[in-house]
Amino acid sequence: MKHIKKTVLIAALMFIFSPLEIFSQELFINSEVASSEAKNRKIISLFINGNKDIFNYTSYLGFMYGVTGKFTSMNKIYFSNKAGEQLGDIDIGTNYRFFSNDKKKFHLRMSAFGHLMIPMKPKNTTDSSDFAGKLLGDQYRQENFSLYGGYVLTILNNKFATNIDVSYNYNIPKGIFRYGNYVKGGVSFGYLVLPRKYISYKDVNLNVYLETKGYYYNANQINGNVLQNSGGKKLEIMLETQLIFFSSILFETGYVKSFADKNLNIQKDIFFTSIKYLFF
Amino acid sequence: MKTKLILITLLVFFTYIKSFAQVKEINISVDGFTCSLCAKGVEGQFKALDFVSKVRTNLEAASFDLWFKPGNQIKIEKIRSAVDDGGFSVGAINVDAEGTLVNSAGNYSLKTGNSPDLRLINVESSFNDGDRVTIKGSLTSSYSVSVSSIKKI
Numbered sequence: 482m483k484h485i486k487k488t489v490l491i492a493a494l495m496f497i498f499s500p501l502e503i504f505s506q507e508l509f510i511n512s513e514v515a516s517s518e519a520k521n522r523k524i525i526s527l528f529i530n531g532n533k534d535i536f537n538y539t540s541y542l543g544f545m546y547g548v549t550g551k552f553t554s555m556n557k558i559y560f561s562n563k564a565g566e567q568l569g570d571i572d573i574g575t576n577y578r579f580f581s582n583d584k585k586k587f588h589l590r591m592s593a594f595g596h597l598m599i600p601m602k603p604k605n606t607t608d609s610s611d612f613a614g615k616l617l618g619d620q621y622r623q624e625n626f627s628l629y630g631g632y633v634l635t636i637l638n639n640k641f642a643t644n645i646d647v648s649y650n651y652n653i654p655k656g657i658f659r660y661g662n663y664v665k666g667g668v669s670f671g672y673l674v675l676p677r678k679y680i681s682y683k684d685v686n687l688n689v690y691l692e693t694k695g696y697y698y699n700a701n702q703i704n705g706n707v708l709q710n711s712g713g714k715k716l717e718i719m720l721e722t723q724l725i726f727f728s729s730i731l732f733e734t735g736y737v738k739s740f741a742d743k744n745l746n747i748q749k750d751i752f753f754t755s756i757k758y759l760f761f
Numbered sequence: 762m763k764t765k766l767i768l769i770t771l772l773v774f775f776t777y778i779k780s781f782a783q784v785k786e787i788n789i790s791v792d793g794f795t796c797s798l799c800a801k802g803v804e805g806q807f808k809a810l811d812f813v814s815k816v817r818t819n820l821e822a823a824s825f826d827l828w829f830k831p832g833n834q835i836k837i838e839k840i841r842s843a844v845d846d847g848g849f850s851v852g853a854i855n856v857d858a859e860g861t862l863v864n865s866a867g868n869y870s871l872k873t874g875n876s877p878d879l880r881l882i883n884v885e886s887s888f889n890d891g892d893r894v895t896i897k898g899s900l901t902s903s904y905s906v907s908v909s910s911i912k913k914i
Contacts, residue, residue, distance in 0.1 A: 507795060516795075519802025520846035547802075550846040583793025583850035586823065590793075637795055673796075679820035682797050728797040759798060761805040 507635050507642035510721050510733050510755060511692050512669045514644060515590035515635035517578045518547035523760040526731075531752040541572070543757075551578040555596075570627075571599045588637045594648070595630035600655055625660050626653040642671040644692075661699030661712045668693055686725035690735075693718050713742030731757040783859060783875045784835050787827045790852035791844055794823040803847030810839055812875075823852075835876040837903045854900040859914065864890040871896060871906075880905040888913070 507514055518524065526543035541557040548554055553576045559569030574596035582589040631648025647666045652659055669692035676684040693716065700712035721735030733755040791803055800818050807816045807825060812833035817826040829835055837854070844851045860873040862881075869881040869888065881896065882905060888894065898908040 508798070516799075517848050519799075519805060519848050522802055522805070547848070550848045578848075581793065581850060585790070585792055585852065586795070588793035588795070637793075642795075679797060681820070682801060682818075684797065684820075686797065725796075725798065728801045759801075761801065 507637050507671050508723060509644050509669055509671060509690060509692060510735060511719055512644050512667055513594050513633045513646050515578060515592040515633045517551050517553045517576060518545055520547045520550050522547040524757055526755060526757040528755040529753060531754060568601045571601060573597045586639055591632060591634050593632055598627035600626060624658050640673040644669040657704045659702040661701050663696050663698040665694060665696050682728040688723040690721040715739060715741040729759045784856060784873050785859060786857040788824055788855040790824040792850040792852045794849050803844060803849060806843035806847045810843060829875060856900060856906055857897050859895045862888055862892040862894050877904050882907045884908055884911060
């Protein structure tokens with residue numbers, strides 16, 4: 482709690498003391514954003530979960546493409562370091578910006594997004610004991626297809642960006658095990674530290690982010706029977722930095738702190754690193 | 762020899778006339794523009810236009826200067842679409858052009874040679890049909906320019 486208070490205080494101070502003549506950035510790392518990619522722009526990304534003790538599918542290779550100036554295709558292949566199960570899900574996603582209020586160095590935008598998660602190595606789980614407290618996205622994703630979609634609102638005001646997103650995840654079991662559907666919501670903040678004043682595309686950018694995600698999970702099921710000791714609430718708080726070189730290469734690192742109901746038994750902290758390359 | 766000289770003189774003269782009459786430069790400011798990555802996306806859309814020869818980006822002002830290939834027609838709608846494709850919104854568009862003034866019952870337009878005729882707003886009545894002028898102003902619609910400065914050449 483003390484940690485959260487401190488973080489909120491720092492974010493508030495950054496907002497108050499932000500000069501008004503500098504651009505802002507809203508290139509959030511772990512949140513959907515309301516801005517879309519430029520038409521025909523291609524982005525490849527590699528996101529590595531740095532916690533060796535956690536076997537999960539949060540590492541991914543991503544590919545984004547600007548279909549139009551308002552419609553972006555976002556796809557990922559998840560992978561892990563577990564022998565024999567390196568390939569995780571395939572995530573096919575889209576983002577459509579349906580509202581824009583753009584002004585000089587300001588925008589308020591809204592987008593709708595949708596994703597289909599396809600399991601690549603489905604299992605037919607019969608033992609419920611391993612799955613009672615598990616959450617989709619933490620382990621064994623390949624048990625379920627997932628459809629999720631939602632809305633995101635981004636407000637940019639000079640060097641400060643705020644992002645609010647809400648989504649719903651619906652799971653379709655491949656076998657008899659079904660993860661609980663969940664609602665997810667987040668409020669995130671971004672702040673441009675450098676450059677103080679843009680001169681050229683070669684200026685190195687430094688952004689810092691505070692992202693929060695709240696989850697409410699329904700209980701898991703096997704053969705339609707609800708598993709006790711499953712479902713519940715989880716909160717993730719992420720502190721991240723983002724360096725941008727030549728306006729084309731993004732290098733990101735972050736720390737994710739999780740707070741979850743005891744029922745979920747997943748209080749794991751994660752360090753991650755990510756690199757992205759924009760083709761124009 | 763005399764005939765050759767006359768031909769060369771005429772060629773130079775008409776080449777001069779053609780290059781004289783043109784939209785020379787457009788400055789377009791872009792709204793919602795937030796970062797150098799965003800600017801690069803918009804710049805890429807401008808560079809893909811077949812009539813644009815050069816783009817200069819002002820990151821701090823969130824604006825772009827466009828120059829044009831000789832002999833190509835400038836299409837304002839395509840410039841606007843390029844901003845949309847870049848993911849942002851068009852702010853002000855300022856035009857710097859030279860051409861021949863046409864006065865039709867007090868309504869002025871400018872023949873430029875590399876764009877449809879520009880309808881001019883706010884032109885003093887002291888200008889005559891056929892005057893060669895240079896103008897600066899902002900676009901109010903596709904090819905209408907609210908003139909801020911006009912000079913005879």
